[in-house]
Amino acid sequence: MEYNPPPLFKQGASARARMLLFAFLAVALLMADARLHALSVLRQGVGILLYPLQATALLPRDVFFGTTDYFTSLSALKEENRRIRQREVQNAQQLQQTRQLMAENAHLRELLGASERVQRRSVLAEILYDARDPFSRKVIIDRGARHGLEAGLPVIDEAGVVGQVTRTLPFSAEVTLLTDKDHPIPVQVVRSGVRGVAYGLGRTGELELRFMAANADIVKGDVLTTSGIDGVYPAGLAVATVTSVSTKTSDMFARILCAPAAGMSRHRQLLVLLGAPKAASDVPASSPPLPQEHAQPQDPTQPQQPAQPPAQAQPAPAQPAQPAVPAPGQAPAAAPITTPTPTPRETAP
Numbered sequence: 001m002e003y004n005p006p007p008l009f010k011q012g013a014s015a016r017a018r019m020l021l022f023a024f025l026a027v028a029l030l031m032a033d034a035r036l037h038a039l040s041v042l043r044q045g046v047g048i049l050l051y052p053l054q055a056t057a058l059l060p061r062d063v064f065f066g067t068t069d070y071f072t073s074l075s076a077l078k079e080e081n082r083r084i085r086q087r088e089v090q091n092a093q094q095l096q097q098t099r100q101l102m103a104e105n106a107h108l109r110e111l112l113g114a115s116e117r118v119q120r121r122s123v124l125a126e127i128l129y130d131a132r133d134p135f136s137r138k139v140i141i142d143r144g145a146r147h148g149l150e151a152g153l154p155v156i157d158e159a160g161v162v163g164q165v166t167r168t169l170p171f172s173a174e175v176t177l178l179t180d181k182d183h184p185i186p187v188q189v190v191r192s193g194v195r196g197v198a199y200g201l202g203r204t205g206e207l208e209l210r211f212m213a214a215n216a217d218i219v220k221g222d223v224l225t226t227s228g229i230d231g232v233y234p235a236g237l238a239v240a241t242v243t244s245v246s247t248k249t250s251d252m253f254a255r256i257l258c259a260p261a262a263g264m265s266r267h268r269q270l271l272v273l274l275g276a277p278k279a280a281s282d283v284p285a286s287s288p289p290l291p292q293e294h295a296q297p298q299d300p301t302q303p304q305q306p307a308q309p310p311a312q313a314q315p316a317p318a319q320p321a322q323p324a325v326p327a328p329g330q331a332p333a334a335a336p337i338t339t340p341t342p343t344p345r346e347t348a349p
Contacts, residue, residue: 043169044169044170047169047170047171047172048170048171051170051171051172054128054172058128058129120234120273120274120275121273121274122271122272122273122274123143123147123148123149123271123272123274124143124269124270124271124272125141125142125143125155125173125269125270125271125272126141126142126268126269126270127139127140127141127142127267127268127269127270128140128141128142128172131174135202136176136180136181136182136202137176137177137179137180137181137183137200137202137204137264138166138174138175138176138177138180139163139174139175139177140172140173140174140175141155141172141173141175141270141272142171142172143171143172143173143272144168144169144170144171144172144173145168145169145170145173146170146171148274149165149168149173149272149274150165150168150275151165151166151167151168152164152165152232153165153272153273153274153275154232154233154234154237154272154273155175155270155271155272155273156237156262156270156271156273157262157263157267157269157270157271159238159261159262159263160237160238160239160240160260160261160262161178161185161226161233161237161238161239161260161261161262162175162177162178162262162264162270163175163176163177163178163180163183164176164183164232165272173272175270177200177264178198178200178207178239178240178260178262178264179200179201179202179203179204179205179206179207179260179264180200180202181199181200181201181202182200183199183200184197184198184199185197185198185226185230185233185239186226186227186228186229186230186233187209187224187225187226187227187239187240188224188225188226188227188235189217189218189222189223189224190222190223190224190225191217191222191223192217192218192222194212194216194217194218195227195229196209196210196211196212196216197209197210197211198210198224198239198240198258204264204265205259205260205264205265206257206258206259206260207239207240207257207258207259207260208255208256208257208258209224209242209256209257209258210253210256211253212253212254212256213252213253213254214247214248214251214252214253214254216254218242218245218254218256219242219245220242220243220244220245221241221242222241222242223238223240223241223242223261224238224239224240224241224242224258225237225238225239226239234273238261238262239258239260239261240258240259240260240261241258241259241261242256242257242258243257243258243259244256244257
């Protein structure tokens, strides 16, 4: 007689079979997302659906920070105001010198026919929270594809480069910081002009300038800026300051550590540089008048060039003396040669 357990104790497939099924399903989804990008649309939809829940979950934190900022002590505000005034007085002279240098630079660019560098448009963003991966240095900001952001845009603050946008959602985006171990950035030493590539070490507040020769002209205290050769970061943005340079006779490369110029973990507001420039009409406007200016000074030089042939005509009488020497060999043609000799000399110049 066949024995069947009651319906209450029927459990279906075994736990091992279900584990294998879900493991195979997870691996298949990972492969489809990594190779075929088949889940990008699904990720966008999930991001849209979860954005209200995310904003609601962050509401208590925002209320706490707002209350803390509101009840900031008056003495701290006075101290900060005093420091800002001192810094303003110190930077007044540098600002005047910078304006003068900018005017001279613009004038030199007009003379040389070089187009003036245009500034990019920017979007102000605020850091929401850090990424979930503890082995990476990434943050999530409150601006996304709806605000014009896309992967590859540089992110800065008031001190220097912070990182780069690596993933965008409709209402948020992921920013990889410079200190991430998988984030390189081309740099240039301001003092010596040496170019290199800085890499993150996965630790906050530290970068490494790799593959630099042991005799490279880099010393402690040098300032590193973006070189602009990668086409991502504009040239001239502050990146880091060299903190230590160690070389060994047995090593081919020097070990150079740097401190980032930007406040990686001190600020919440960031600036995302967009790809479109503010004004593109300045470049063609400066180029056309320059060739005209160069063409005008060439006109007075042209009448002076024909004035030089008389100076070259002076050796003409000296050369007839030479035909007098070969004249015995050219006796049959001596009569026709004597008459046209001045004409080719005049037409030659």
